[in-house]
Amino acid sequence: xxxxxxxxxxxxxxxxxxxxxxxxxxxxxxxxxxxxxxxxxxxxxxxxxxxxxxxxxxxxxxxxxxxxxxxxxxxxxxxxxxxxxxxxxxxxxxxxxxxxxxxxxxxxxxxxxxxxxxxxxxxxxxxxxxxxxxxxxxxxxxxxxxxxxxxxxxxxxxxxxxxxxxxxxxxxxxxxxxxxxxxxxxxxxxxxxxxxxxxxxxxxxxxxxxxxxxxxxxxxxxxxxxxxxxxxxxxxxxxxxxxxxxxxxxxxxxxxxxxxxxxxxxxxxxxxxxxxxxxxxxxxxxxxxxxxxxxxxxxxxxxxxxxxxxxxxxxxxxxxxxxxxxxxxxxxxxxxxxxxxxxxxxx
Amino acid sequence: xxxxxxxxxxxxxxxxxxxxxxxxxxxxxxxxxxxxxxxxxxxxxxxxxxxxxxxxxxxxxxxxxxxxxxxxxxxxxxxxxxxxxxxxxxxxxxxxxxxxxxxxxxxxxxxxxxxxxxxxxxxxxxxxxxxxxxxxxxxxxxxxxxxxxxxxxxxxxxxxxxxxxxxxxxxxxxxxxxxxxxxxxxxxxxxxxxxxxxxxxxxxxxxxxxxxxxxxxxxxxxxxxxxxxxxxxxxxxxxxxxxxxxxxxxxxxxxxxxxxxxxxxxxxxxxxxxxxxxxxxxxxxxxxxxxxxxxxxxxxxxxxxxxxxxxxxxxxxxxxxxxxxxxxxxxxxxxxxxxxxxxxxxx
Numbered sequence: 001x002x003x004x005x006x007x008x009x010x011x012x013x014x015x016x017x018x019x020x021x022x023x024x025x026x027x028x029x030x031x032x033x034x035x036x037x038x039x040x041x042x043x044x045x046x047x048x049x050x051x052x053x054x055x056x057x058x059x060x061x062x063x064x065x066x067x068x069x070x071x072x073x074x075x076x077x078x079x080x081x082x083x084x085x086x087x088x089x090x091x092x093x094x095x096x097x098x099x100x101x102x103x104x105x106x107x108x109x110x111x112x113x114x115x116x117x118x119x120x121x122x123x124x125x126x127x128x129x130x131x132x133x134x135x136x137x138x139x140x141x142x143x144x145x146x147x148x149x150x151x152x153x154x155x156x157x158x159x160x161x162x163x164x165x166x167x168x169x170x171x172x173x174x175x176x177x178x179x180x181x182x183x184x185x186x187x188x189x190x191x192x193x194x195x196x197x198x199x200x201x202x203x204x205x206x207x208x209x210x211x212x213x214x215x216x217x218x219x220x221x222x223x224x225x226x227x228x229x230x231x232x233x234x235x236x237x238x239x240x241x242x243x244x245x246x247x248x249x250x251x252x253x254x255x256x257x258x259x260x261x262x263x264x265x266x267x268x269x270x271x272x273x274x275x276x277x278x279x280x281x282x283x284x285x286x287x288x289x290x291x292x293x294x295x296x297x298x299x300x301x302x303x304x305x306x307x308x309x310x311x312x313x314x315x316x317x318x319x320x321x322x323x324x325x326x327x328x329x330x331x332x333x334x335x336x337x338x339x340x341x342x343x344x345x346x347x
Numbered sequence: 348x349x350x351x352x353x354x355x356x357x358x359x360x361x362x363x364x365x366x367x368x369x370x371x372x373x374x375x376x377x378x379x380x381x382x383x384x385x386x387x388x389x390x391x392x393x394x395x396x397x398x399x400x401x402x403x404x405x406x407x408x409x410x411x412x413x414x415x416x417x418x419x420x421x422x423x424x425x426x427x428x429x430x431x432x433x434x435x436x437x438x439x440x441x442x443x444x445x446x447x448x449x450x451x452x453x454x455x456x457x458x459x460x461x462x463x464x465x466x467x468x469x470x471x472x473x474x475x476x477x478x479x480x481x482x483x484x485x486x487x488x489x490x491x492x493x494x495x496x497x498x499x500x501x502x503x504x505x506x507x508x509x510x511x512x513x514x515x516x517x518x519x520x521x522x523x524x525x526x527x528x529x530x531x532x533x534x535x536x537x538x539x540x541x542x543x544x545x546x547x548x549x550x551x552x553x554x555x556x557x558x559x560x561x562x563x564x565x566x567x568x569x570x571x572x573x574x575x576x577x578x579x580x581x582x583x584x585x586x587x588x589x590x591x592x593x594x595x596x597x598x599x600x601x602x603x604x605x606x607x608x609x610x611x612x613x614x615x616x617x618x619x620x621x622x623x624x625x626x627x628x629x630x631x632x633x634x635x636x637x638x639x640x641x642x643x644x645x646x647x648x649x650x651x652x653x654x655x656x657x658x659x660x661x662x663x664x665x666x667x668x669x670x671x672x673x674x675x676x677x678x679x680x681x682x683x684x685x686x687x688x689x690x691x692x693x694x
Contacts, residue, residue, distance in 0.1 A: 004454060005457065007482055009450075009482050023446070027461050037479070038477055043390070057443070060479055060494060062481045103353050103356075110370075110373075114370060129388065133370065135355075136692065141489065151388070151498065153393055347481075
């Protein structure tokens, strides 16, 4: 571990994993997966209630600019936590909201962000139940940071997680990659790519519920490719399940403007953050994949959904699990996690 | 509401209440009490388990300096959340930890804070189960902010809350007022008041459990006088229950050095923050008050516990509930909430 924390430690790539490992060790955890985005708590073990399981998540939002095409920091914070819960198969029920405000923030703007947050929460029937507010001196924070933690309820039953990928499963995504990162960087730098690109920032609880209903117990992995992008999520799943993964460039939905912006700015679309996307790994039995795809297409947040690849084989002991892109012209390249910093403050 | 957020909005006084009200309104809450430090969630209503109730809290820690006599930001964050849960009558079971780190923070220091956090959590048999880490550019945060949210379990039964104060109840505290604020300001300003004052930062779950066991259902209000101090907590309770409260200066435990520092620096000890204190309102029946006091005296965190006052009368409609100090020389003065800013960043 380096002597000082650098920006790249927060970019969702290799250094983020290192820092995460360091933190978990100091907190006394057994391994790095022990302190994931969300935890499942057994109500029985906790001595409360029977049978149910709680999911508990936390996420801080430090995005700059705080307002961007398609959303703002308030909407993002609530969507982010709803999505963290939903991809763990939980129904979100309660959210906390803790604000760190730099003195000088305009009250009216704060009000706007909070109203955005309240609107998404109401849409999803989730209550913001507890909060905290700290104010720090000018120069001690970047206007506003928001932490949202969430509690959700899961019935249990079907085990879903990054360790459940198996050969033959199809990989699906509910729409275009990269809209969020490009919308944010455009708003920050005042760039315009042949018209505005909107962030995909949205709560995925409804869409995920429909997919789970349509594909029954065949859904084995769900992840939201936020910071670190699709590359990070697929590599994590490949590593957890010790499988190779193949994705097909021709099938991956990307907005032309986003592709153009990537070309201009030198970004890899697979590293861009998304805030309204979910990746599903589904067993290809009993029409489950087709049913899931139809369920997504029928939902406003899944119109561009596609099957983008599949799990290839189990990896031999000692070998490294790989994520391989089959390019449009038929080549193959390894999709790796981000090694430097890309877009700071996109979440 | 003013046009811009000022430091005083975060000091725990009148302006903090205004900001809190503004936030709750924007979030769509009915009244300011709807978004308190902690929320009670009914597991039945949530469709999970039976009978039990969850308590859910959140708190951000922005203290400067991050290390002070008696603790550091890591210990403070975990203690703060354990105490928020405990004063709501809940057994803490799980904590989340979200870090916002400014680039340039020394990794080793981060490690120290995390180890402090882990040590307190282990002491109290609470698990840190989920986390998040964001890194922001130099100048965008003050080295390190920590948010901890907590989940606790409560059996229900005895209703405890700021609305439960009734005439005749005795008011108890488990020790000296103000140690935390003075320890922090001394560390920050390099002051020394005839020897070091240590923060009282400690997890109160054990002490509170012993008091609840000793005084049965007679404990009606519990609050930790953190930001805003004893003055803020007592005024809040007086307002919620619409009662007048009397405290006796001669009975209130304060360290001589803290008293001296208050004199020098112009602080009112009743506005100083504490991080290891709890105020109890207990019905004076069946020896409950005496039993509670003995239980505190037998606990390492309650050796200086004292009965410091009592609830006087119900307030007539239209009148303002008051907290009155009976001074050592027999006078009476009103103890009001803080109106400006006092000590920024003590939590």
